[in-house]
Amino acid sequence: MGEKREITVSINGKTYTEEVEVRFTLADFMRQQLGLTGTHLGCEHGVCGACTILFDGQSARSCLMLAVQANGHEITTIEGIAPSEDELHPLQEAFRDNHGLQCGFCTPGMLTTLLEFLRDNPDPTEEEVRIAISGNLCRCTGYQGIVAAALDAAQRLREANGA
Amino acid sequence: MAPESVTPASGSDGGSLFGRSVRRIEDAALVTGRGRFVDDIRFPDAAHAAFVRSPHAHATIRSVDVSLASKVKGVLAVFTLDDFRPLLAKERLAVGLPSPSYRQERDRPVLAGAEVVHVGEPVAIVIAESRYIAEDASALVEIDFDLLPAVADCRAALAPDAPLVHSDSPHNELAAFELAYGDVEGTFAAAPHVFSDTFWQHRGGSHSIEGRGCVAVYDGVREKLTLFSSTQAAHSARDVLVDLLGWDETRIRVRTPDVGGGFGPKVVFYQEDVSTALATMLIGRPVRWAEDRREHFIASTQERDQYWDVEIAVDDDGRVLGLRGSMIHDHGAYTARGINLAYNSALVVTLPYDIPAYRMGVTLALTNKVPSTPVRGAGHPQGIFVMERMLDRAATELGIDRAEIRRRNLVPAEKIPYERPLKSRGDTFVVLDSGDYPACMEEALRRCDYDGFRERQARARDEGRYIGIGVANYVKGTGRGPFESVSVKVGTSGRVLVHTGAAAMGQSTRTMLSQIVAGQLGGDMDLVEVVTGDSDGVPIGIGGSASRQTVTAGSSAAIAATEVREKLLALAAIMLEASPEDLEIAGGDVRVKGVPDMKVGLGKLANSVGGTPGYTLPGGIDPGMEATGNFLVDDLTFCNGTQVVEVEVDIETGRVTFLNYVVRHDAGIQINPMIVEGQVIGGAAHGIGNALYEWMGYDENAQPITTNFAEYLMITAPEMPSFDLSHMASPSPLNPLGVKGVGECGLVPATSAIIAAIEDALSPFGARLTHSPVTPAELVALVHAGAK
Numbered sequence: 001m002g003e004k005r006e007i008t009v010s011i012n013g014k015t016y017t018e019e020v021e022v023r024f025t026l027a028d029f030m031r032q033q034l035g036l037t038g039t040h041l042g043c044e045h046g047v048c049g050a051c052t053i054l055f056d057g058q059s060a061r062s063c064l065m066l067a068v069q070a071n072g073h074e075i076t077t078i079e080g081i082a083p084s085e086d087e088l089h090p091l092q093e094a095f096r097d098n099h100g101l102q103c104g105f106c107t108p109g110m111l112t113t114l115l116e117f118l119r120d121n122p123d124p125t126e127e128e129v130r131i132a133i134s135g136n137l138c139r140c141t142g143y144q145g146i147v148a149a150a151l152d153a154a155q156r157l158r159e160a161n162g163a
Numbered sequence: 164m165a166p167e168s169v170t171p172a173s174g175s176d177g178g179s180l181f182g183r184s185v186r187r188i189e190d191a192a193l194v195t196g197r198g199r200f201v202d203d204i205r206f207p208d209a210a211h212a213a214f215v216r217s218p219h220a221h222a223t224i225r226s227v228d229v230s231l232a233s234k235v236k237g238v239l240a241v242f243t244l245d246d247f248r249p250l251l252a253k254e255r256l257a258v259g260l261p262s263p264s265y266r267q268e269r270d271r272p273v274l275a276g277a278e279v280v281h282v283g284e285p286v287a288i289v290i291a292e293s294r295y296i297a298e299d300a301s302a303l304v305e306i307d308f309d310l311l312p313a314v315a316d317c318r319a320a321l322a323p324d325a326p327l328v329h330s331d332s333p334h335n336e337l338a339a340f341e342l343a344y345g346d347v348e349g350t351f352a353a354a355p356h357v358f359s360d361t362f363w364q365h366r367g368g369s370h371s372i373e374g375r376g377c378v379a380v381y382d383g384v385r386e387k388l389t390l391f392s393s394t395q396a397a398h399s400a401r402d403v404l405v406d407l408l409g410w411d412e413t414r415i416r417v418r419t420p421d422v423g424g425g426f427g428p429k430v431v432f433y434q435e436d437v438s439t440a441l442a443t444m445l446i447g448r449p450v451r452w453a454e455d456r457r458e459h460f461i462a463s464t465q466e467r468d469q470y471w472d473v474e475i476a477v478d479d480d481g482r483v484l485g486l487r488g489s490m491i492h493d494h495g496a497y498t499a500r501g502i503n504l505a506y507n508s509a510l511v512v513t514l515p516y517d518i519p520a521y522r523m524g525v526t527l528a529l530t531n532k533v534p535s536t537p538v539r540g541a542g543h544p545q546g547i548f549v550m551e552r553m554l555d556r557a558a559t560e561l562g563i564d565r566a567e568i569r570r571r572n573l574v575p576a577e578k579i580p581y582e583r584p585l586k587s588r589g590d591t592f593v594v595l596d597s598g599d600y601p602a603c604m605e606e607a608l609r610r611c612d613y614d615g616f617r618e619r620q621a622r623a624r625d626e627g628r629y630i631g632i633g634v635a636n637y638v639k640g641t642g643r644g645p646f647e648s649v650s651v652k653v654g655t656s657g658r659v660l661v662h663t664g665a666a667a668m669g670q671s672t673r674t675m676l677s678q679i680v681a682g683q684l685g686g687d688m689d690l691v692e693v694v695t696g697d698s699d700g701v702p703i704g705i706g707g708s709a710s711r712q713t714v715t716a717g718s719s720a721a722i723a724a725t726e727v728r729e730k731l732l733a734l735a736a737i738m739l740e741a742s743p744e745d746l747e748i749a750g751g752d753v754r755v756k757g758v759p760d761m762k763v764g765l766g767k768l769a770n771s772v773g774g775t776p777g778y779t780l781p782g783g784i785d786p787g788m789e790a791t792g793n794f795l796v797d798d799l800t801f802c803n804g805t806q807v808v809e810v811e812v813d814i815e816t817g818r819v820t821f822l823n824y825v826v827r828h829d830a831g832i833q834i835n836p837m838i839v840e841g842q843v844i845g846g847a848a849h850g851i852g853n854a855l856y857e858w859m860g861y862d863e864n865a866q867p868i869t870t871n872f873a874e875y876l877m878i879t880a881p882e883m884p885s886f887d888l889s890h891m892a893s894p895s896p897l898n899p900l901g902v903k904g905v906g907e908c909g910l911v912p913a914t915s916a917i918i919a920a921i922e923d924a925l926s927p928f929g930a931r932l933t934h935s936p937v938t939p940a941e942l943v944a945l946v947h948a949g950a951k
Contacts, residue, residue: 037205048456079196092194092195096187104193139845142847
């Protein structure tokens with residue numbers, strides 16, 4: 001076994017203090033050690049985007065980071081997006097209503113990427129949405145449902161915030 | 164079985180579900196990270212596997228030394244074929260798709276023994292406490308290879324002096340066959356015009372975002388093996404294991420969790436599946452394996468290359484009299500899924516058009532590459548490409564408009580149903596069963612303002628812009644039989660339990676089935692639980708391929724659910740002392756119409772025929788509130804469509820931009836239009852990738868040179884056009900729902916239409932495009948060559 005370090009990370013609002021092998025990626029740490037399997041690994045070389053998480057609020061590839069780099073930081077994954085157990089975030093609702101997913105494997109990265117994007121750009125154009133998710137591969141949908149879901153979510157979020 | 168009419172129940176009790184874009188039952192879990200994919204399955208004592216693979220395309224193995232690897236701390240075992248032999252009844256993976264065309268049998272060994280024949284072929288499996296350790300140790304397995312010459316090009320493979328792909332082969336010809344009808348020789352001898360062309364067509368891999376994977380668990384007490392696998396065909400995976408291990412079926416269960424996309428290659432059973440299963444028995448702990456992306460590039464099956472030489476005979480009016488030629492297909496080093504990929508290509512060429520004579524000679528050549536098997540579309544896009552490009556060629560030569568030449572040759576509506584003198588691989592004649600191809604094309608042309616295009620093009624050229632239009636028609640056989648099994652059962656819980664051999668890998672199979680079943684049983688999809696991909700769920704099953712499941716499993720579900728519905732109503736009629744006609748199913752109850760208080764719960768009804776020892780069943784009703792549907796169908800039902808694509812090509816950079824993308828599509832009756840649209844557009848996206856981006860490259864030594872997503876390009880959101888998608892709905896006469904498959908249909912004509920449009924845009928430079936994909940560099944070179 002390789003060298004281990006103790007790290008403390010906040011994931012979806014919960015604090016974990018764990019011994020982790022220094023060479024473990026953040027994705028493997030979350031998936032294998034913490035059982036947070038909602039974050040997916042599609043290419044493990046930083047292109048497909050399925051493993052995207054929010055790292056201190058910024059989207060990042062969890063397959064390209066080491067777990068020890070997350071020490072002292074805050075992470076949001078797909079498991080932490082919904083406001084409660086039986087309620088969905090408007091972005092999740094919009095994905096469901098607009099057929100923004102088929103197999104669902106790219107969905108964790110799409111949701112985290114768009115969560116950040118819509119926070120920074122609440123009223124985007126379609127083209128801006130397409131560029132925002134250009135670092136996320138989807139083999140099922142042709143992206144149309146995802147783009148529609150993002151625009152729909154933006155509207156829902158604007159209405160919720162305006163109300 | 165003759166199709167019987169299953170009318171969706173109407174009115175208050177569920178009929179309104181059929182044909183509606185209801186939300187998918189899969190989504191709530193998937194958008195919250197609660198999906199359960201194969202690599203999410205956790206057994207606390209599971210060990211991790213990594214495979215040692217051949218780095219060479221062709222070599223003899225002199226020795227394998229695992230001693231260093233075995234000493235690595237955390238390594239539990241390293242196994243080669245020699246270690247597995249005592250557990251195996253057979254050493255090769257039989258594929259079970261018979262054909263008289265084989266010249267040699269080339270099934271894959273469980274692990275390579277004396278010879279490796281492609282880069283990526285597994286030689287040994289390392290089991291360790293973590294994937295990290297297993298991968299470290301796999302680099303320490305020392306294999307002494309003697310390199311042999313490799314065959315990279317399927318055309319060169321067939322040369323008399325070509326090196327051999329397998330050193331014990333007499334030659335590299337894997338199979339050969341001919342498809343033909345009509346008086347081909349006479350037609351060509353008398354034809355006013357004959358044009359010939361050569362085509363190279365290439366398709367890459369599946370690239371489901373989830374790679375393959377499996378988790379194997381052996382229960383030593385019950386002597387039962389469970390393999391969790393990301394397969395598209397759980398029952399067939401079980402059957403291959405039965406064959407390899409020589410066990411009976413009760414001891415092997417294959418279960419498919421959520422699958423992150425399939426697209427064809429996951430229908431194949433692989434060496435990794437059986438090796439992981441064998442390893443778990445040898446070490447006495449669960450063993451897991453997850454494919455990484457590089458392994459997907461080198462060890463998952465893919466489509467790759469076909470080379471066609473084709474001649475078309477036409478009269479002065481552009482009527483096609485005949486088409487003939489030959490095709491060489493890159494089969495790879497082994498047979499992993501029969502010959503059907505090449506067969507589909509040759510079979511589909513003339514189907515949309517009424518062409519009196521056809522002959523295509525096909526040779527499947529072995530190469531030192533991973534086997535080729537169907538990827539979404541399964542050879543059809545290539546066959547369609549040949550026909551469509553030859554029509555464009557003839558149109559250009561004869562000065563006929565490209566749409567007009569299609570008008571003159573499409574199978575007319577009045578000929579449908581139309582038996583063609585070609586046999587599908589099940590040995591039945593192809594019958595184009597329904598549809599109106601000319602009407603489909605006309606509407607697609609109208610929606611693209613085809614008639615106004617030449618004016619648009621002229622205006623654009625005045626501005627120095629190069630735009631072009633391409634038209635492609637296609638048919639695709641869907642709903643491949645003979646059946647798919649679906650059982651529908653009302654439990655004493657009151658919930659409706661559906662088990663099927665069908666597989667769910669993202670196409671909304673569970674929603675499709677629950678929509679059909681709930682439509683018969685009260686309309687509440689939340690009451691329906693669908694279990695897919697469990698070899699113990701139903702005794703027989705086939706799985707997800709060939710756009711087949713809505714036709715086969717959907718029809719079986721409708722039949723089974725109708726039977727259960729009738730039984731529920733008959734039983735409730737006795738219990739409520741009412742006539743069955745006065746009853747309806749709603750909200751988990753059977754109730755008297757108009758008297759909602761007179762009701763009995765589905766669970767209670769199930770319980771009353773579930774049997775209590777010593778008590779008589781009510782009213783002579785059979786035991787159990789369940790039924791199984793095995794709707795039988797041999798003939799394929801053909802979906803059809805037209806894509807009209809308008810592009811602009813930047814002659815400086817070779818960039819292709821979509822100005823207009825019209826998809827006109829007929830897949831019969833739609834159960835859920837939202838899902839149909841998602842399938843068609845997803846397919847078209849894959850087709851755009853095949854036309855413009857995806858290239859699985861090998862060097863002259865058959866070494867793969869595109870093994871990551873930087874070298875192999877997938878389409879991303881900004882490149883996608885917005886589609887004008889519209890539907891026709893010619894019901895299939897071949898199944899009770901009137902449905903046709905839709906999973907591959909958006910893809911099939913895409914490459915043809917796009918390449919045609921690019922060629923048209925670059926026609927001032929004399930461009931002729933006979934291959935796919937095309938790259939920006941090639942287009943710029945064409946412009947330069949033409950401008951000279």
